[in-house]
Amino acid sequence: MSARARAGATAWLVVVYAFLYLPILCLVVFSFTAGEITTELDGLSLRWYAELLRDEELIAAVLLSLRVGAFAASAAVIVGSAAAFVLARCGRYPGSAAFAGMTTAPMVMPEVVIGLSLVLLFTHPVFAFLGGRGVAAIWAAHTTLCTAYVTVLVQSRLREMDRALEEAALDLGCAPLKVFFVITVPVIAPALVAGWLLAFTLSMDDFVLAAMLSDPGSTTLPVLVFARLHHGLKPEINALATVIVAVVSLAVVIANRLMLSAQKKRMAAARHAAGISPAGRSAVTLRDPDNRSEWIAHP
Template sequence: MTRAATLERRWGARAWLLLVYAFLYIPILCLVVFSFTAGEITTQLDGLSLRWYVALLHDDELGAAVRLSLQVGALAATAAVVVGTAAAVVLARFRPGAGSGVFAAMATAPMVMPEVVVGLSLVLLFTHPMLQPVLGGRGVTAIWVAHTTLCAAYVSVLVQSRLREMDRALEEAALDLGCPPWKVFFVITVPVIAPALVAGWLLAFTLSMDDFVLAAMLSDPGSTTLPVLVFARLHHGLKPEINALATVIVVVVSIAVLVANRVMQRAQRRRRAAMHAALRG
């Protein structure tokens, strides 16, 4: 292949990448710009103002929905990491048995199963006359269980792939030296798969914050999450304060992703340096 053809392919790939990023991020950029409008229309810039950011601070209903979504998201992500990691360890570390295929299918089923089906099954569970007094019916607990069920499948896939790439000689060496299995897991395995755990937590938190179907089916008047509230206000016409809220979320998420990425990169560099030093020694 000639140099000209190589340059042409390279510039073509860059142009295609730029087009994809423009398609993804121009709408978000427009949302950020329209959040500073002084008018009442969500998609029109009538001067620059912080009016809707002030209105956002005084919107108690929207603030309550944001706080509830953050709480449910954090709890669901934490529970999903615990459940998903346990499932991943079983699938990656234990020998395949008679029911291993069924367990693997059940662990990842929420990823491909329609959320309407999952939501309907949980509605029947939490509203059953015999179980409702124990489970409490619809509400925050039901939403948390639903989001944990959904997110644990994604965490399981992430952690399982990291466990399969991990060098098992590290665990076997620790076991040979008399280290108990539980200590090997927390001292050796967990630090190695930490990037997958962090990525799984962030993914689970995002999925929980973004979910509408499960939250709408399992919520009651006192447990309205942010997506459900935004959808309800959509029928009455959205105000630019929704753009302001979305802008705040975009900024916070971007900062969190950048910080998490830097922390994981530094931890990875430290682990590599320690491994190289151990090999030299």
């Protein structure tokens, strides 16, 4: 790549990242304003962080969104992993194409359509035992939406997995259920974690389904923010967003460090299993026929 092309690519990268992160930086800065206007920095103060702690409605909405997101992500991982296992391992059978299409349909179907169908389901007199609109309805909707994304992630990982590991364990007498939890689950664990995080993020961020299925006692954070938008937002929303950005950034840093540490351990274990020394050379065990001692030689 020429110097001009490299400079152009760098400039374009800077523009894109500035477009993405400059508004977030402004939001963080404006959260420390002492004034009443959300988009002006009128002195520095922690006033709105204190207001945030006293806003019970906002805190309740955050806790509800966290709770629904955690339950929806966990259910999506369980259901999506089962669906992915069927799609990746069971081959073709009557109705397999229809099952695959129905599994991934929520990814491409407008949320308004999904929300409307679930509203009809939860409000129909025949299904009154479901409880109508509320937290359970939002949880079911988010699980339905997130399961499709988890299924795609886990299915791709299962297709890439070397099945010789499972077959070797079965040949050695390991029960199929134990093979799944001891061999399969650890191998696809990164996809499970990625699917859970993606599902949790989608649930926390969803507005359409939550707005259509919520009742006065089940207002999630996006719905509450949208409702307050009509009356004018206060800088305490900036404070809440800053706290969320800080928590997410810290979680990303910790997750990256854990992933790097786990990757180093796997590479070290692989080198050890292959008989490669830490210096990267193959280690050969030699035996002295006279004194029966052994030592390691590096060719």
